[in-house]
Amino acid sequence: MVDYALIGKGIRRVDTTAKATGEALFSADLKLPRMLVGKILRSPYAHARIVHIDTSKAERLPGVKAVITGKDVPDERWGVFRYTQDQRFLPVDKVRYVGEEVAAVAAVDEDTAIEALKLIDVEYEELPAVFDIESALKPDAPLIHDAYPGNINISVDINVGDVEKGFLESFYIREDAFEAPEDSYFQGEPYAVVAHFDSSGNLEIWMPNAGPHLKAKPLSNVLKIPLNKVRVRKITIGGAFGGRSEISPADVICAFLAKKSARPVKIVYSREENSIATRQAHSMKATIKTGVDREGRVLARDITCYMDGGAYSSTGPIAVSVPFLCMEQAYRMDNVRYRGYRIFTNKPIRGMFRVHGRAFACGIDLQLDLIGKELGFDPLEMRLKNARRPGDYTPTKSKVVSCGMVEAIERAAEKARWREKWDRLPPYHGIGIGCNSVQTGFPMGIRGGSQAFIKFNEDGGVTVITGIVDNGQGNDNMIVQIAAEELGLKVEDIQLINADTEVTPSDPGSYSMCETFVGGNAVRLAAQDAKRKLLKIASEAMKVEPERLAMRDRKIYVIDRPQEAISISRVVRMALSRRENISGEGSYWPKVDSNREWVTNPFGQLSETFSFGAVIAEVKIDPETGKVDVLEVTAAQDVGYAINPKVIEGQFEGGVAMGGQGGMLSEKVLWYGGRVLNPDQLDYMVPIAPGMPKINDIIVETNDPGGPYGAKEAGMSVAMSAAQAYASAICNALGVYIHEFPLTPDKILKAIKEKEEGKNR
Amino acid sequence: MKRNVILRINNEEYTVLTKTNRTLLEVLREDLHLTGTKEGCGEGVCGSCTVLLDGRPVRSCLLLVTEAEGREIKTIEGLAKEGRLDPIQEAFIEHHAIQCGFCSPGMILTGYALLKENPRATEEEIRFAISGNICRCTGYVKIVEAIRSLSTSEGRR
Numbered sequence: 001m002v003d004y005a006l007i008g009k010g011i012r013r014v015d016t017t018a019k020a021t022g023e024a025l026f027s028a029d030l031k032l033p034r035m036l037v038g039k040i041l042r043s044p045y046a047h048a049r050i051v052h053i054d055t056s057k058a059e060r061l062p063g064v065k066a067v068i069t070g071k072d073v074p075d076e077r078w079g080v081f082r083y084t085q086d087q088r089f090l091p092v093d094k095v096r097y098v099g100e101e102v103a104a105v106a107a108v109d110e111d112t113a114i115e116a117l118k119l120i121d122v123e124y125e126e127l128p129a130v131f132d133i134e135s136a137l138k139p140d141a142p143l144i145h146d147a148y149p150g151n152i153n154i155s156v157d158i159n160v161g162d163v164e165k166g167f168l169e170s171f172y173i174r175e176d177a178f179e180a181p182e183d184s185y186f187q188g189e190p191y192a193v194v195a196h197f198d199s200s201g202n203l204e205i206w207m208p209n210a211g212p213h214l215k216a217k218p219l220s221n222v223l224k225i226p227l228n229k230v231r232v233r234k235i236t237i238g239g240a241f242g243g244r245s246e247i248s249p250a251d252v253i254c255a256f257l258a259k260k261s262a263r264p265v266k267i268v269y270s271r272e273e274n275s276i277a278t279r280q281a282h283s284m285k286a287t288i289k290t291g292v293d294r295e296g297r298v299l300a301r302d303i304t305c306y307m308d309g310g311a312y313s314s315t316g317p318i319a320v321s322v323p324f325l326c327m328e329q330a331y332r333m334d335n336v337r338y339r340g341y342r343i344f345t346n347k348p349i350r351g352m353f354r355v356h357g358r359a360f361a362c363g364i365d366l367q368l369d370l371i372g373k374e375l376g377f378d379p380l381e382m383r384l385k386n387a388r389r390p391g392d393y394t395p396t397k398s399k400v401v402s403c404g405m406v407e408a409i410e411r412a413a414e415k416a417r418w419r420e421k422w423d424r425l426p427p428y429h430g431i432g433i434g435c436n437s438v439q440t441g442f443p444m445g446i447r448g449g450s451q452a453f454i455k456f457n458e459d460g461g462v463t464v465i466t467g468i469v470d471n472g473q474g475n476d477n478m479i480v481q482i483a484a485e486e487l488g489l490k491v492e493d494i495q496l497i498n499a500d501t502e503v504t505p506s507d508p509g510s511y512s513m514c515e516t517f518v519g520g521n522a523v524r525l526a527a528q529d530a531k532r533k534l535l536k537i538a539s540e541a542m543k544v545e546p547e548r549l550a551m552r553d554r555k556i557y558v559i560d561r562p563q564e565a566i567s568i569s570r571v572v573r574m575a576l577s578r579r580e581n582i583s584g585e586g587s588y589w590p591k592v593d594s595n596r597e598w599v600t601n602p603f604g605q606l607s608e609t610f611s612f613g614a615v616i617a618e619v620k621i622d623p624e625t626g627k628v629d630v631l632e633v634t635a636a637q638d639v640g641y642a643i644n645p646k647v648i649e650g651q652f653e654g655g656v657a658m659g660g661q662g663g664m665l666s667e668k669v670l671w672y673g674g675r676v677l678n679p680d681q682l683d684y685m686v687p688i689a690p691g692m693p694k695i696n697d698i699i700v701e702t703n704d705p706g707g708p709y710g711a712k713e714a715g716m717s718v719a720m721s722a723a724q725a726y727a728s729a730i731c732n733a734l735g736v737y738i739h740e741f742p743l744t745p746d747k748i749l750k751a752i753k754e755k756e757e758g759k760n761r
Numbered sequence: 762m763k764r765n766v767i768l769r770i771n772n773e774e775y776t777v778l779t780k781t782n783r784t785l786l787e788v789l790r791e792d793l794h795l796t797g798t799k800e801g802c803g804e805g806v807c808g809s810c811t812v813l814l815d816g817r818p819v820r821s822c823l824l825l826v827t828e829a830e831g832r833e834i835k836t837i838e839g840l841a842k843e844g845r846l847d848p849i850q851e852a853f854i855e856h857h858a859i860q861c862g863f864c865s866p867g868m869i870l871t872g873y874a875l876l877k878e879n880p881r882a883t884e885e886e887i888r889f890a891i892s893g894n895i896c897r898c899t900g901y902v903k904i905v906e907a908i909r910s911l912s913t914s915e916g917r918r
Contacts, residue, residue, distance in 0.1 A: 012854050019862030020850040020869060022797015022837035029796035188801055188809065188863030188897050238799075238863030239897050271802040472861025472898055646857040646903075653900035654860065661900075681895055682806045689888040689901040 005552055006485045007709050010646030013477040014491060015236075015470065024236040027206045028192035028268045035194070036065055036106040038257045038267035039113040040250065041120055042277065043095035043102050046346035046674030047129035047142065050094055050102070050122065057119040058105060063112035066261035067120070069103045073256055076222040078247055081598075084154070084313035086145055087349075089222060089252035094127070096144055096311035097348050098674045099276040101249045106257040106265045129346035131674055133285065133306045136343050144311065144344040153309050154316040154342040158324070158602050160395040161335030166300025170291025172374055178363030179285040180741040182308070182669040183662075185353060186686050188472075189238020190274040195254040196264035202229045203255055208237040209499075210245040210471055211509015213447065216501040218247040223255060231502040240471035241658070242352040243279045245511040246314060250277075275679035279351030280669060282307040282319060282342075284359040288367055296377045296385050300335040305360055309342040310349040316342045317598035318442065319350065323357025326720065327364050328395045329437035329610050330405065331386045336395050346674050354719045355659040358741055361720055362664075362727040365434050369728055370737055378422050379433050379728060383409050388437060388612060390702075398606045402702040402712070404638030405612035409435065411698050412636035416616040428621045430733025434724020435614045439607035440713040441514030443592040450519040451505035452526040454483065454584035456534075458576055460554060460569030461493050464526070467507025468519035469499035473715055474647040475515050479523050481643060482708060486527035488551025488568065505587075513713040516643065517608065518590050520708040525586025533582050538571045591706065609704045611713035613637030615725040617660060617693075621733045623752055626745030628665055628730055629691075635718045636698035641710030649697040651715045656695050660722030661687040664730070664742050766826055770795070771839025777826070785829045786810045786821035789836060797837035797866045801895070808894030811867035812836050816878075818871045837866035840873065848911055849873045856907035860898035868894045872908040881914040 018024040055067040070092035079085035090101055103120050107113040130136040130144070136151040144151055167173055193207040203223065209215050212232035220227045237244065250267050257265040269277070284307050291300040305323065309316055320340040328336065365379075372382040388394075390403040412433070413419065421431050441448070452466040464483045470476040480494045487493075497503055507519055535546040538556040542549070542564065550559050557565035575582050593604025614636050620629045635652040642648045666685040670677040678684045703710030723741075731737045736751040768775045770793070777792050786803075789795040789812070798821055801809030805823040812821045813835040840847040849872050852858070859865045868891060875882050875890040882890070887908045888901070896904060 010857070013857065013859070016854045016857075016859040016862065017846070017850075019859050019865050020837075020846065020853050021841055022795070022866050024862055025796065026799070026863065028800070029790070031791075031794065186897055188807070188861055188895070189799070190801065236862060239861040241897070268800075271804070271807075472863075474860070650857050650860055650899055650903060653902040654898045655900070657900035658897070680802060680804065680806055682804075686895055686897060687900075688893075688895060689891045689905065690885075692888075692901050695900065695902055 004485055006481050007643055010644055011481065011491065013474050013647065014480045015476045026189055026236045026238055027194055027208060030194045030206055030266065032194065032196055032264035035264040035266055036108060036261055037110045037113045038104060038106045038254055038265040039117055040101050040253060040267065041103040041117045043098060043100040045095060045124055045126050046098050047127040048095050048124040049127060050091065051125050052123040053103060054121040055103060058116040061112065061116050061119060063108040064105055064116045065108070065263060066106040066257045067103065067116065068253065068256050068260060072260065073252060074222055074224065078218060079313040080246070080315050081317060084316050086147065087312040089249040097346050099348060100311065101253060104253045104257055106261045129674060131345055131347060131671065133308050133343045136345050144346060148344060151344040152341060153313055153344050154320045154599065156320045156338065156340040156599055156602065158338040158396060163300045163302055163335045163337045166335035167291045170299045171294045172371060173289065173291040174367065174371060175287065175289040176363065176367050176370065176739060177285065177287045178359045178739045180283060180359035182283045183281045183353060183355060183667045184275055184669055184684060185241050185243035185279065186681060186684065187239035187241060187243060190271050191248065191250060191269040191278050192267065193250050193254040194264065194266045195258040197259050201225060202231060204231045204233060205251065205255060206233045206235045207251055208240065208244045209469060210240045210511045211469055211507065212499045212501045213467060213506050214245060214509045214511065215247055215251060219251060219255060222252050234499040237471045240510065241354040242356065244471065245509060246351065248278060272679040276348050276676050279314065280310065280348050281353035281356060282309060282350040284357060286360040286363045288363050290367055290371065292371055296372060296375050296382050298331065298333050298386050301333050302337045305340045307342045308345050308347065308350065310345060310347045312349045314349050314351050319352055319356065321598050321602065322352065323360035325439065325606060326357065326437055327361060330388055330435050330612065332388060332392065333395060354716050355663040355723055358663055358723045361436060362724050362741055365724040365728055366731060366737055369731065380409065380413055380418050380422065383433055383435050383614065387435065396606065397603045401609055401706065402640060402704040403612050404700040404702040405435065408612055408636040408638050408700045409614040411700060412614045412616045412634045415696050415698060416618065416632065416634040418616060428623055428733050430729045431616065431618045432725050432728025432732050433614060433616045434721040434728055436717050436721040436724065437610050437612045438513055438713050438717040440517045440609045440611060441508065441590045441592065441607050442512040443594055443596050444508050444512070447506060447508050448592065449587055449589035450507040450522040451587035452522040454526045454530045456530060456572050456582035458569065458573050460567065460572055461495065462487060462489060463495045463497060464523060465497045465504055466519060466523055467499060467504040468515050469510050471510050473651060474644065475510060477647065478516055478520055478643060482520055482523050483527045486524055487531060489554060513716050514590065516711050517707050518588055520711065521588035522586045524708045525588060526584040529586055530582055530584030534568065534571050537575050538566055541574060542566060608706050609712045611638055611717045613717040613721050615718060615721040617725040617729040619729045619733055621730065621748060626748035628743070630661065630693035633660060633693045633722065634696040634698065635722065636700055637714065637717050638700040638702050639714040640704040640707045640712035641701050642699045643709060643711050645699055648699055648714050652697045652718045653695050655718030656722045657687045657692060659719030660726040661692060663723040664726035666742060666744065668742055766830055768829060768834060770834040771836060779826060781827050783826050784822055785824045785826045788826045789821060795836050795838055799863055799866060801863065808867045808871065809864050811870050811894065813870055813874055816874060818874045837870060840869065847873065849876065852907040852910050856903045856910060858899065858903040858907035864894055864896045868896065868904060876908065876911055880912065882912045883914050884909055
């Protein structure tokens, strides 16, 4: 075990003092001189042609400084891939969901802006609309985009091995269908943007983002200005969970309002706008057919999954693939066919969520429980029989280098006392397990690498420059902890400049769970580069080979004679007096197959490494009310190596709340046609403090050979496996397997009733 | 209608010329630049806008500014004294009870008010007290630990 000074320690996060005092500024907190208030007019129709927009009355209202419609914004379309670019930031032809942006104003205050919105006349010609997958797929369904016949946005077809032969050889086969409605992000911070142009045509813009560079490029495209004029600034970000990675029409609208008014503009979304007009998560229907041998090992799987994508492509090809990819990583399945479809409907746009694919993942796990029940194996045995092992290849040909799946399952089972409890719990008590695996970075083309710089001052202090962004998960601290460790400095010696596109080099963003792995590696390499320069100078001064020197406590010392030391600041000054500067540069590109493509070629190394985890939940159900009381949850995940264990625990605990407590007990979007009935926290019901279970965190470390200090993904896996474990535990308590999530009291009472009726028959 | 409203915030007096139909939250954030108080929903659900009014937590988004006249208002900016963080702020930092930080000002003030009123608060009482403060990041575990670390009740960790 390496003796690190800071790595592996649960030190205080560098960002939290400012957050505890109110000093940390979020986008909505910014105030610039002469700043205007921006407001967006949204479509009241789910599907309608825009016949005419008259903004003249709004423009004449005193205090209104700019009004824009689709005509003011160039015809640049958003979609993550060239073949999915289908969303104009302000549409000109038609609107496709209730809440879509139609026009916008900037005015001296909020009241004037709201008044101006009322004065915009929009003539719509309403079109027939579709609100669910079945209706959208009917032959006579209204077409939402001309370019997508049948409203089929994306089709992914993966066929590995010989599925038919696998079924023929199977001892037992079953097919089940699972479904779940839309869920939603409910980040603490509602979306907000501030934009400002200077007289040289440089854009400064602040907004919650999961990668400033992911925002800058589409802004550069639509504004027709070079990238070095788009300055996406660092700002505190109030949570993302997958929902802040794409450009938002609000970013573009705010920039155009600022340009037209020649004044800074701020748009702050209401909670309702954040729920409807940022992103929602997909609703999903998954049909899973699985064949196993006598021992319960999976021989073949055939999976078909339909996802409601809402009105535009967004991250479509990735969203269709990831639920399958997580499960093909988590469990061995040599012969497998996956058909995934993302269908357009006239509903808000769907993106990637931390609990993405709950119907899919819970379906795979619940079906393993059902199969085990038939064959006489408990869920734990079923997981162990099928668990992914190190050295394996996934069906789509990713090598699994480090893998602690079995260890995670075993340690969770031991802590949760599974073997004592299984089959021995009182009536309406249940225990269940869920397993998952998550990527540590996707192939992201020219955006896939991260670069970092280190600057040394003559007093030994350091500034780190990197594109890594912090959405709240602790990435700023991760950067500082790594740089301080490598350079033998204290945390307070490190200053950070990050997530600012004017200054910081490109980075994939806090997207695809890769910031620690990719960005962290780049920071480490940059620090090592600077360290090499310092050690060379120190080695000459101390007359010791550089390999025999190390850095710690602001000193460079001889490893086997620690009393022989020289301060780092002195070595920096020595360098400067020799007319040499001490700086460092590092970049890291994950080893992924750049030929892998989500639809056309879904084979090859998807991610350099993967996380693996298991969650066990124990529940008690009140058969009178259908209410679930979650007694204890044990979350175990192979995170490679815990750079800061306290940060990791926070990810696990937040994951249990979001995926399990929320994702399986209450969270779902309610609809009236295309209208969201519960865009607020009260009616959507995110978890609150009372009722949360006791959570045991188990950090499994497999020391990934490619990760910084062995680290890999840590923020998403538990959220998903918690949903699976909750579903498994509740069904175990009921003795009935429910195929529709979340498992709300109405479904539980119905299941109990049907079970009783079955008994009495 | 505009008039002068006199507010006592963090032991200082402010005179604000404002329309009387505005909320305390709006005046704090927009007129006085006390942006530590956050707006998460604007309808009294999320608790991000919590401030203390005569020591009790209230939602500043539901309070008209005139209702706060003559009362002692404390915002997150008023918790640290002479450059020293309040113990509850220290506890939140030390226990990793802060992730994105958006709910933290409201959460910290709610915890502060609870411990002033009930220094021996149990875990259950803490969970009840913060039930109106929504945190989407932490699962509340470390928030409860942070508040509990300052409680004198038996059995605290």
